Amino acid sequence: MTCLKSKKLWLVMACFSLAITLMACSASVSHEQVYIAVIPKQGKSSFFREVASGVNTAATEYGVRTTFEGAQNEEDYETQNSLIKRAIHANADAIVISAIDENKSNELLEEAVSKGIVVITIDSGVTYDGISQHIGTDNKESGRIAAKELCSMEPGQLNIGIVNFEKHTKNAIEREAGFMEQMEKESSVRIMDSVSTVSNASEAADATKELLEQNPTINAIVAFNEYTSLGVGYMIREMNRQDDIHVVAFDNNAESIGMIENNEIDRLIVQNPFAMGYLAIESALKEIEKRDTLTPEQFTEVLVVSRSNLYEYENQKFVFPFED
């Protein structure tokens, strides 16, 4: 009787463990697709369309699921925060964010990290230090490059006006800091004024106009992002000051490239948003799969484009995005 009982027990155990093995097997075979939520500042600028392109390329290559949704404009951190909440709610494996405000999303990102979500910032970072990696342009260095470019164009006295965007954005602060740092080393340089606008080309143009009217001696302007660059360009065109004001600007789009061709902008510092998008996905995956330890920062290259090198074949690939 006991023999029979133990035999039955064995059979039951055998079936049970077989079932478990099969379940484990099927579970591991169809391992769940990684989901990464990408939150740009706002998805419509050509900068973030390039980020999206990099994200898509990496997503195709690594077979991950991504969403790409940003704020309405580049001041709208509330929308970004609600997108972070949504990503946390959707059990995202990673959040890739280009933060509008370097402070206002910290709490939510901390919550995400505490729930095991990998957080990677691109382009604009945050002050919260629990993130896995920041990927973007070396903003200080690009500020220095902008300074050097300006100095190389004008042998004489430089009277500089700065048009910067939303002050709470880390990028703006760092680029300006790098720029100022470099300019302090130069002798014949004066910073006449610095204006700050929201990220919007027409307001930037107005601010430029005001800047130039209040500081008639300005012969050089630096703008630190896509919209301020366009605003400066528009105003230079409008005021027909192409030849007497040197402009160094950031970020490429069809219009700013046109401005390079028309001499309204002299130097365009082109970032590599495609690489940011691509590398963000790659790093997020490394962290999720614990394949590698990430460095706290990963910098992407910038390219300085002028009228003369704009159409060099290799530069074409860097400067002109593929529109799908």
Added chain:
Amino acid sequence: MKRLRFKWSGISLQMVITAVMIGLSFAIIVSLSTFFINAHIENIEEGALRNSQQVVMQTATSIDQIKAQMESRVKKVRSEIEHMQNQEEIQHYLNIFNDLEDDVEGVFIYDDSGDVLLHGDNGKNLKTNMVENLSFDDVLFVNSQNGIAIMRPHVESIFENYYPWVVTLGIRLDSDAIANSRYLVIDYKFSGISSYVDNIGVGQRGYCFVVDDNNNIVYHPKQRMINSGVVKENTSTISKLEGNEGIVDGTIYVKEAVDNGQWNIVGVSYVNELIAEQVKDFQLYVSIVAFVSILISIILSMIVATKVSGPIKRLVHAMKDFESNVDSYSYEPQGGVVEIKSLSTSFSKMVIIIRNLIKQAKEEEVTLRKTEMKALESQINPHFLYNTLDSIQWMCEQGKMDEAVDMVGALAKLFRISINKGKQLIPIREEIDHAMHYLIIQKYRYRDQFTYDFDIDEQALDYYTNKITIQPILENAIYHGIDRMIDEGHIQVNVRLEEETIVIEVIDNGLGMSQEQIVSILSKDQHGKNGIGLKNVNDRIKIYFGDSYGVYVESELDEGTKVTIRFPAFKGEEDDLFEK
């Protein structure tokens, strides 16, 4: 050897069977899976290569088709234009063409120097101060005298604030309607091709890119990162590929030409991941199989155990029971596999045989004791003693003192053997002394009615024999052979060693015996004055030494009797004998 024995001791048969089955299934699974993995890695690599080859070939074919369409449209537009008579008609046609064809970014008619004579209206303005028109390459156009020149993908830089990536196709144009017209050029959107290439996945995380005939990258999904050095693409490896395919450091490269090799599609995929994935799957499969077969072997071993080790256990138990209770144990043979059945049957037979043997041994022991007692009793046979003492008395009365002394000596020595330390076996020397003393006494008693003679092999003297072996034969010879003889009788005693056997013969020339008498004296215990008899001797020899030894009688009436005793030659004590 000792260790091995130690190791196996204390392990039950069921455990051994289970261990062997698990080990066996493991060994088979491991060796088979190693074999299959090794055999399949090559197949996987080959399969991966074929797979990416297929993907790349499809891509190449598709892009070939796209290019062919582009070319056919260029030719069609040219033939249309060449048939038109005036510029307005041509302008109208170009506008419609530009408008209707989705993938056309611009259609232009150039003169020799690259100035735009006419272009299809697309709502965009031509630049007034152009840095560079990337869509015009007169060297290329001139060199392709009759065919279509295809420029590498580039940015269209001719319109204001509009920089799409395009592929430019140029062809010579002969139109009388437009003065100086030399080239028809169409800029096709490159995004059709690029997004197609972008979305080609090769294997796990492979991708495609496009190179020209010098292996320079024409288009790469990650080209913005290649230029800035974040991502590297090893184009030199591709140029070294033999037969346009190969595996270099775990990376599969497949190259396929589009349109006579001006462009080439290169597929890149990673063999390691493919193999790792498949090996992983395989390992999972193997471990499931291993797990299942171990379970099966456990179950099987349990079945085997109930069929084999169970009965063996029961048999062992039965043997122990038998051991502790030999006398009253009975065993019923049990069923099972053939071997177990025969083992069980054998054991049940053995139980019976052993019990019979033990019974027999006990009976023999009893018989032996009885016969020995009889032999000893016969030594103090009152008849014999009385007769002997009577004879001695007579001798004394007659004054035959010497003879009386001999007689008394012989009698004393005769009895001495009976008290010989109670031992069953004595040297033949002593047995012969005993026989001689007996004959001395009998010779006096029978007043020299017979003579006797001993012929002894000296070698035989030191061997051992049952005591009181010869004397009963002599007694028999005297009573049955010599006593009733008229003539003088003679008893001859021969002792010799025949190889391993002691042969003692007692030959008399007495009356002899009939066959019935021989049978009678060998089968009946003799009582009374005639002593213990031949049967007693025969019985003891057979009990001691086995049935092949004993007492043999040959006799002929009026001729005499020959009694032969045969037993094995041995020296030493009883214990040694039984040891043997």
